[in-house]
Amino acid sequence: MSDAIAFARAHRGRFRQELDDFLRIPSVSARSEHNADLRRAAEWVRSSMTAAGLSARIFPTEGHPVVVGEWKQAAAGAPTILVYGHYDVQPPEPLELWDSPPFEPDIRDGRIYARGSADDKGQLFLHIKALEAHLATRGSLPVNVIVLAEGEEEVGSPNLAPFVQNHLDLLAADTVVISDSAMFAPGQPSLLFSLRGMAYFEIHATGPSTDLHSGGYGGAVANPANALARIVGDLHDAEGRIAIPGFYDDVAPPPPDILSRIRALPFDAEAWTLETGVPPVGGEDAYSPLERLWTRPTCDVNGFLSGYTGEGAKTVLPAKAVAKVSFRLVPNQTPERVRELTERHLERVAPPGISLELVELHGGRPWQARLEGPVFEAAARALERSFATRPVLTGEGGSIPIVVELEEMLGANSLLIGFALPGANMHAPNEWFAVDSFERGIDTLIHLYDELAAGTGNG
Amino acid sequence: MSDAIAFARAHRGRFRQELDDFLRIPSVSARSEHNADLRRAAEWVRSSMTAAGLSARIFPTEGHPVVVGEWKQAAAGAPTILVYGHYDVQPPEPLELWDSPPFEPDIRDGRIYARGSADDKGQLFLHIKALEAHLATRGSLPVNVIVLAEGEEEVGSPNLAPFVQNHLDLLAADTVVISDSAMFAPGQPSLLFSLRGMAYFEIHATGPSTDLHSGGYGGAVANPANALARIVGDLHDAEGRIAIPGFYDDVAPPPPDILSRIRALPFDAEAWTLETGVPPVGGEDAYSPLERLWTRPTCDVNGFLSGYTGEGAKTVLPAKAVAKVSFRLVPNQTPERVRELTERHLERVAPPGISLELVELHGGRPWQARLEGPVFEAAARALERSFATRPVLTGEGGSIPIVVELEEMLGANSLLIGFALPGANMHAPNEWFAVDSFERGIDTLIHLYDELAAGTGNG
Numbered sequence A, B: 001m002s003d004a005i006a007f008a009r010a011h012r013g014r015f016r017q018e019l020d021d022f023l024r025i026p027s028v029s030a031r032s033e034h035n036a037d038l039r040r041a042a043e044w045v046r047s048s049m050t051a052a053g054l055s056a057r058i059f060p061t062e063g064h065p066v067v068v069g070e071w072k073q074a075a076a077g078a079p080t081i082l083v084y085g086h087y088d089v090q091p092p093e094p095l096e097l098w099d100s101p102p103f104e105p106d107i108r109d110g111r112i113y114a115r116g117s118a119d120d121k122g123q124l125f126l127h128i129k130a131l132e133a134h135l136a137t138r139g140s141l142p143v144n145v146i147v148l149a150e151g152e153e154e155v156g157s158p159n160l161a162p163f164v165q166n167h168l169d170l171l172a173a174d175t176v177v178i179s180d181s182a183m184f185a186p187g188q189p190s191l192l193f194s195l196r197g198m199a200y201f202e203i204h205a206t207g208p209s210t211d212l213h214s215g216g217y218g219g220a221v222a223n224p225a226n227a228l229a230r231i232v233g234d235l236h237d238a239e240g241r242i243a244i245p246g247f248y249d250d251v252a253p254p255p256p257d258i259l260s261r262i263r264a265l266p267f268d269a270e271a272w273t274l275e276t277g278v279p280p281v282g283g284e285d286a287y288s289p290l291e292r293l294w295t296r297p298t299c300d301v302n303g304f305l306s307g308y309t310g311e312g313a314k315t316v317l318p319a320k321a322v323a324k325v326s327f328r329l330v331p332n333q334t335p336e337r338v339r340e341l342t343e344r345h346l347e348r349v350a351p352p353g354i355s356l357e358l359v360e361l362h363g364g365r366p367w368q369a370r371l372e373g374p375v376f377e378a379a380a381r382a383l384e385r386s387f388a389t390r391p392v393l394t395g396e397g398g399s400i401p402i403v404v405e406l407e408e409m410l411g412a413n414s415l416l417i418g419f420a421l422p423g424a425n426m427h428a429p430n431e432w433f434a435v436d437s438f439e440r441g442i443d444t445l446i447h448l449y450d451e452l453a454a455g456t457g458n459g
Helices: A003-010 A012-023 A032-052 A121-138 A160-166 A224-233 A256-264 A269-276 A289-295 A335-349 A374-387 A402-410 A435-455 B003-010 B012-023 B032-052 B121-138 B160-166 B224-233 B256-264 B269-276 B289-295 B335-349 B374-387 B402-410 B435-455
Strands: A055-059 A066-071 A080-086 A106-108 A111-113 A144-150 A175-178 A190-195 A197-206 A298-307 A320-329 A355-364 A392-396 A413-416 A432-434 B055-059 B066-071 B080-086 B106-108 B111-113 B144-150 B175-178 B190-195 B197-206 B298-307 B320-329 B355-364 B392-396 B413-416 B432-434
Touching: A003 A012, A003 A121, A003 A435, A012 A032, A012 A111, A012 A121, A012 A435, A032 A055, A032 A066, A032 A121, A032 A144, A066 A121, A080 A121, A080 A402, A111 A435, A121 A144, A121 A435, A144 A160, A160 A402, A175 A402, A190 A256, A190 A374, A190 A413, A197 A224, A197 A335, A224 A298, A224 A320, A224 B224, A224 B298, A256 A289, A256 A392, A289 A392, A298 B224, A298 B320, A320 A335, A320 B298, A335 A355, A355 A402, A374 A413, A374 A435, A402 A413, A432 A435, B003 B012, B003 B121, B003 B435, B012 B032, B012 B111, B012 B121, B012 B435, B032 B055, B032 B066, B032 B121, B032 B144, B066 B121, B080 B121, B080 B402, B111 B435, B121 B144, B121 B435, B144 B160, B160 B402, B175 B402, B190 B256, B190 B374, B190 B413, B197 B224, B197 B335, B224 B298, B224 B320, B256 B289, B256 B392, B289 B392, B320 B335, B335 B355, B355 B402, B374 B413, B374 B435, B402 B413, B432 B435
Parallel strands: A080 A144, A080 A175, A175 A413, A190 A392, B080 B144, B080 B175, B175 B413, B190 B392
Antiparallel strands: A055 A066, A066 A144, A106 A111, A111 A432, A197 A320, A197 A355, A298 A320, A298 B298, B055 B066, B066 B144, B106 B111, B111 B432, B197 B320, B197 B355, B298 B320
């Protein structure tokens, strides 16, 4: 056992307390009332980086701040690794479905329950602790490291790309490493071959200038709630395909080797049903669940609000209706093209008496990994050392829109190595991160920095 | 001018202040937090009846109380009139759309703006004041009168029928008079030939056992919001007809004389568009707007709620979705039959992975007036005396479910004589009642009691 690993294990108790402090900050980026909490979380990250031995700074943006920590004193020729993570979290609602408060970390059954425990505070924290273990025991790192932590990932990273563009020298790196995803199964680590992209919209349907009595007006007024329900309902056809003309034109089938790897992976429909409460029957009939999750686009209603939704019966004809509708995208789709197609579709289907408006909330392109080369091999070895098994390759249905942009701006490839477990309730009530993932994750990342130095010829 | 009319005109200022006091009580029957306000409103009605010279009592029910005032000392052979009204009101939401607070009456442009000003506190109040004018000036009424005021009309009158059934002696009457509807146009009074019935449901769609991440699960989980949108959207076909099999089997066409009267009435599409902000394009293409409003059934979404509806983007797959959906019914539909058909339809269309539940909130049968006879004639003469024009016959798209039940239990016919004006925003923000309706309404009802005595041979 290396000295850094021994250090990490000896300090587990303190690490866990520090993570709890981090998770207690309700850094919900989507809600402006939490702006001060975001600043507090950024400050927490900065001082955590400093304590680990990095040189760290907070950079204000037009939105929430960016935190950058760096250590660039590795031997000449050593590669530079940029670790990307985010300290903001999803809104915790609906609160009544949490078994413990979302911002009071609670340990139950070997899991740390809290909003952000898996996505992504807990995983960002793993990196900082792995770096601390190296620096505390050896006084140096085997590679140059930059840690870039943003506070707007959950709202589409609107200010990160301009920030990176303005700080290309500071952030120049050979490889981007991101831990913001899940393993294939407990004990079975994985490396990602893809992320889906995203196009998130609100559709506003407006009818009468005010809410009307459904008796006095019903039958002679086009009801925006009925109309929007129909429009949203008709976004899929009977086979589960998205019914926007042209939507599939840009959808590329996955490469044959990826497809054969997906088909080789077990999919446990029973475990899925136990976990989610429903069988894996959504989406396109023509594809297996894993193919649908990793290689096919989606169109999901994330929210729908119209009229009177309180207790009892109110006989109102609503003046408007709003649906939050998001698409997950796969190569070679782009959010811009999906927006164009959706707008054109809405123009075609808008009924008389109803105005439709499409408002874009955020978007990001899908990502595909470079599957060969020393970085992938280094990560596989690091995972094998901690988990005693080779990682499998998996896709990820979620989106980290900034990955593609970081790659393009920095001219670097990305390695996505995640430690959450399936069913971690990222974006849902009762989000959790396994204590085992926490512990093996730190070990893995300690190994990873060594392996990256070794694997790229600079150990 | 009769002494009673002179009395009413002399006391207009006081009457208006009293009405303001009544309108200030937020008697929202749908919300349990207003229970004490309902009791306060009932007490207000009781003491107003007593002040008018009636003998009045409050009767508790399992829900909100019933108030009954009576004066039964008319000459032998005089008919007994039961006035029905309600002191409860619709919820005022959305509050931000009111130009003045809903429970602080505000006079603007000759209108009294307040929740309940038209529906139905203001119109119930007209009757109490007409009776006060008679009793204050003559010491007697030309007919026996019972005033029955309930506090649950806006939630479907669940406790009124049992109450009436248990008090048939107290409530025995020859004619039921109700002022809870609108005139055809300003200056053009009307008498109702029909009310639509109602069947009000919630449809609950349940999918996964908890909200899920739309990236991690999207494409392999049936989304209850998408599913419910489709189900609700498909409740109409492309021609605006309700697409529930069997729905139109019980729909009777209106009698030819009613149809010809409807077709003789002007419909001002421009005024409609100005008032509502939209052209009269909803509903079934095959019928004119007035036919659709008065003689055809509807299916309207009154509310729809699913997932995340706050600020910004939350990438959540909702665990459930709820739609409030209500049908307006016409002869010979019944809410029971519509419930059966809707349940059967939902069973047929429920997609895999989604559970549907239909919850009935309230219902009521449609009503048709008896158009001949002395009561109608008496009402027409009373209206002509106040408005200097004969009333037209109109339908009403709204529902007063208790009308049919009162008729059956009491063996009496109903006269629906309303004074609200089109566009009064009943059930919507900025509800109003015209000061002119208030003044002429009291005059009309003073005449009505005289005419009912005269017209039915007991003047």
